[in-house]
Amino acid sequence: MDVRERILQAATDLLVASPDADVSTRAVCEAAGVGAPMLYRLFGDKAGLLAAVVDHGFEDYLAAKRATRPSDDPVQDLRDGWTNHVQYALENPNQYRLMYSPGLTVPPGAAAEAFGLLRATVERCAAAGRLRVAPATATQVIMSANTGVALSLIARPAFYPDPAFSDLVRDAVIDAVTRPADAPVHDAPESPVPSVATTLGALLRAEPSGALSSAETALLQQWLDALAERRGHPPEKS
Structure with a gap:
């Protein structure tokens, strides 16, 4: 050593x-x-040491996530990822609290990688037509809620005695940003445009089109992202 x-x-x-x-x-x-x-x-300095400690401690967790093979159901993968995240936090409370501590001035690389791995799964949901909102928004919503639940269970376990608490929040959050596999986009109560734009944007990121230049692709992605973020906005009247 x-x-x-x-x-x-x-x-x-x-x-x-x-x-x-x-x-x-x-x-x-x-x-x-x-x-x-x-x-x-x-x-x-001490902040650099603690950030390295977090990265060191999270390596096994991240290595397992990197090695996990995606299933045919990306939404279920989101649920499984949430559960594994909370389980790791409960088994390693001090390292987990340190990872998300506002006092840690040097951000651990593990936090950024965990966010990136979640974003990759969200992109798969979008490409499968299962996402209601833009991937960036869905990733932020899921990660902030997942982290909040984990920190709550660590810091105030007596306030959350129900063992199903994490699963209840998980299902509520993921159901809010995803669509059932058998729900046609055009039958949704909201406008189908954001969902379609989200799906097309994810597909283009996964498989760039050779028919467009890099500048044209970037512009199209910008337009699709703008349309994807219009969920909940009424259509503009001419």
């Missing part, structure tokens, strides 16, 4: 045992058997 790995392991062990999800650099140096200059040379 090299020095960097030793420092990360020591910091992780201290973080797991910490009652307030925090560690001191002095304690980390003592546990790792290194001097402070070495720690700061490798990680910059």
Whole structure:
């Protein structure tokens, strides 16, 4: 085990045992058997160390998500991803709280990768005609709700004794941004234009058309994104 790995392991062990999800650099140096200059040379400062600890701790979780093969039902994949996210948080509460701590000035790469993996699944929903809103909006809605539930269960478990709480929120959120597989777009109570624009935009991102130049494709995507975001807006009258 090299020095960097030793420092990360020591910091992780201290973080797991910490009652307030925090560690001191002095304690980390003592546990790792290194001097402070070495720690700061490798990680910059305490914020850099903690961000690296989060990335280190989330590697197994992210590796499993990277290796997961998409199913034929991308909406079910969203549900499964939500459940796995909450389960990881409950099993690793201190690392999870640190990952989303507003006091962490160096953003962990794990947070960005988790968001990107969710966005990829949302794009699959859009390409399958299953999304009600633009992929960017759906990703933000799902991630913020998923994170909020996980943090609530960690911070105030006594307030959420129902074991089905996470599933109830999950289903409500995902049902709000997706459409049933057997629901025709033209039968939806809202205008079908946003859903169609969302689907077409996702398909073009997945399989760029050689009939359009890069500039034309970018302009078309801009128009489709604008149409996709008009969900809930009444059509303009001429």
